[in-house]
Amino acid sequence: MAQSIDKPPFFDGTHYAHWKTKMKFFIKSRDYKLWDIVEDGPFVPQRSKAEWSADDRKKMELNCKALHILFCAFGPSIYEKMSSCESANEVWDKLEVTYEGTDEVKETKIGLLTLEYENFKMDPEENIEKMFDRFSTITNGLKGYGEAIPEEKLV
Incomplete structure (x- = not known):
């Protein structure tokens, strides 16, 4: 079955290493800055939301986009395990510990x-x-x- 280039690779809890590689390239192909957010963690503005600059807002949007891509790749059981995470980096780290180990x-x-x-x-x-x-x-x-x-x- 062919994989759409518009949909992230689906993860059902099996073959994590294969999925991880595919997802890494999928995210990078969307916007390399998204991968930076996943790998390095979210940008957290040091001021109130009302005081955010356009750049602050853009960086926060990147985390939301990365989270959306990751969540769209999960079935219900994986989503339930990851839904409490607030950043794409937190999801990625939790997946690594869960499916690769410490x-x-x-x-x-x-x-x-x-x-x-x-x-x-x-x-x-x-x-x-x-x-x-x-x-x-x-x-x-x-x-x-x-x-x-x-x-x-x-x-």
Whole structure:
């Protein structure tokens, strides 16, 4: 089934790493400033709403747009978990902890994937395509955790 370029990728609680990559590019393609809001957190004006400048209002709108994109990607169960968040950054961080785990859990997963990578070899019952799929799953998993294997080591 084809994905519309106007709708954010749907997240149902499965395949988080794939969804995360797709959503990151979707948001960046809308407006790179939106991604800055998601990644770095919202801009919070240091004055009352009545005193906001046009720039303050624009930055607040970016957070609302980013939140809208994220919320439109969720089904009811994920939305319920995230609906109390007030910023796109808070949603993103909560998703990461919920579906990737804490930093300690991530380090453990990186360690396991690294061990799989270092001990990788073709299984006797496996064809080249299955071996390549298994290898890609390992390297893409590492990349998803920010641990990309250098190109010269992939050969």
